[in-house]
Amino acid sequence: MGNLYSYCPLCGDGLVEKSVDHKTRKVCKSCEFIHYQNPVPAAGVILVEEGRVLLVKRKYEPRVGMWTLPAGFMEMDEDAPTCAVREAKEETNLDVELVRLFDVYSAFDDPRTAVVLVLYLVRRTGGELKCGDDASDARYFDLTDLPQTIAFRAHRTALADVQKQFAAGLI
Ligand SMILES: [Zn+2]
Incomplete structure (x- = not known):
């Protein structure tokens, strides 16, 4: 739902799916960015x-x-x-x-x-x-x-x- 980032908005590297806090989220391959989505x-x-x-x-x-x-x-x-x-x-x-x-x-x-x-x-x-x-x-x-x-x-x-x-x- 909503628009998902394809690239890290901080460093521009690719994002991969990973389990963070019991949810699958997109995280950056290079930096600390985690794409939390909230209502x-x-x-x-x-x-x-x-x-x-x-x-x-x-x-x-x-x-x-x-x-x-x-x-x-x-x-x-x-x-x-x-x-x-x-x-x-x-x-x-x-x-x-x-x-x-x-x-x-x-x-x-x-x-x-x-x-x-x-x-x-x-x-x-x-x-x-x-x-x-x-x-x-x-x-x-x-x-x-x-x-x-x-x-x-x-x-x-x-x-x-x-x-x-x-x-x-x-x-
Ligand atoms: Zn990044």
């Missing part, structure tokens, strides 16, 4: 208003044309709440503030990398809804009538949890 953290928002949840339509691969919660990968200098609020603004133009942590999901069906997705329940504080550069559409869907084409399993699982919590009066 990439992402963060996003769950904005529910009057029984409807905000989703965005993917403009780019993978899963172009499918729907997800507004979310994206964290930058190196960013914490999870900052990333979630930034992604909401970039993808939907809405200003949001955090209400609470909703849940954390692991995802293994994104062809780019394994992902740890941190989702926050948020409320809207401003802005006018319009889709941003990464999205081809942004709109609210009734929680009882979500689109069939949710792009990633983590988002499908999260939305099922949102439906349950909403039905139980917890959102």
